[in-house]
Amino acid sequence: MEEKGEKVCEAARLGDVAGITSLIDAGYDVTYFDADGLTPLMHAAKLGHTQIIRKLIEAGAPWNALSPSSLSAGDFAMQFGHQDSFDLLLNAGVQAELILGTIARKEKENGHLNGNYLEDRVSFSEDKLMDKDSKAVMMAWEKPLMEAHAKAVCSGGGHVLNIGFGMGLVDMAIQQYNPVSHTIVEAHPDVYDRMLSNGWGEKENVKILFGRWQDVLPQLGSYDGIFFDTYGEYYEDMREFQQYLPKLLKPGGVYSFFNGLCGDNAFFHVVYCNLVSLELENLGYTTQLIPLPVKDCLAEDVWEGVRQKYWQLDTYYLPVSQYIDDSV
Structure with a gap:
């Protein structure tokens, strides 16, 4: 042989x-x-x-x-x-x-993401949010990316939806644009309690929905900008969420998501950038991928104490999706 x-x-x-x-x-x-x-x-x-x-x-x-x-x-x-x-x-x-979906299936089988995340305790520090297995849920190095995402989703209008609060990086950036309404969906009880203790429930333009996005869908309206960034879910979950975009996203609105797809392999990442763009196109959305250099954000000590580097590439491709208007 x-x-x-x-x-x-x-x-x-x-x-x-x-x-x-x-x-x-x-x-x-x-x-x-x-x-x-x-x-x-x-x-x-x-x-x-x-x-x-x-x-x-x-x-x-x-x-x-x-x-x-x-x-x-x-x-x-x-x-x-x-x-x-x-x-x-x-x-x-x-x-x-x-x-x-072989790569997505391998991630699931290898436990790259934690299926029991919502049932486990998380820990907060100044620069990271960690699950019980010392895997990073969100880290401070993402702040410039989250600011870019916020700018994109707030460019569509005044009503914004964010799925997944985490450390609140994107939500703090969204607030800088003074949206008319800012709806946040968060499913982890520890994160939710921290949001409330930090005053998010008292902001006049903020509405917090506690629970998985799948469970609070009936409470959602329609929005000018939507950002999706959950932890403990897989590509299939994001794909499922995107099926609801025609109902959730207003004409002219902007959809974006944290593009950490296969962030440890350059070619697989390109495959998934193309895959998600194609699937969004099939739903009627055109997707622009904006390159953002991130090498300078990722000094080796950034990952100190983190069990797994979920991002190892020099460039982040920020997705900006909008409805394809054939009448233009």
Whole structure:
């Protein structure tokens, strides 16, 4: 088996289309990892052999397999500047996730997010909100991002909805725009109690709804700006929330969300940026992704005491979604 796998890797490195075709037809293993932990697809991506990539993907080579350094074939195509190969792998990833949702499922299986979050205690410090497993729910380094999100969702008009208070970073920024109404949905009892003790319940333009967004939906109205940033949920939950946008978001309104999707892998992140944009487009919304550099916010000591780095990329893509008005 090892010899057969090596032959597939060699054909992929050489860009031998006829050779790879005959090996695939003979049933050779396209999922093989060589001694360096690389698959045939990774070898082809490193060298920009687009035809080989197409053949391997059609034969079932996993687009999301990872090398020992946690790089996928798409990461190699990005790293070595092979745009055609990158585009092909990106399309393969988006199509696979639309159908299978493999990355989202892996996150769920690996416990990247905490399903019992609402039942557990959380702890607050000056620069972070942590769950009981020392995973960060929200951190102070996100403040510039939250200010940018607030600016986006407040540009649509005076009635704003935020799903998920956390440390209150986005809500403090929203208040700077003096919205007519500012509705906050928060489900964690500790966070809710802290909100009240910090006076959020006494602000004239603020309405707090305690509970999961799924449970308070009947109490929601329609809004000029909506921001979504929950913890302990998965991509499927955000996808479900977005199905309600036509009812919740006024014409001309702005929707945004914390774009932490696959924040530890550059290529997977691009796949999910494209995936969510496509799914929002299917609902009638156009999505602009605004690049914000975050490298300077992420000194190594930022993660001190945090069990898992939920963000490891140099650029954050801030999503701004609005209804597509065909009459314009």
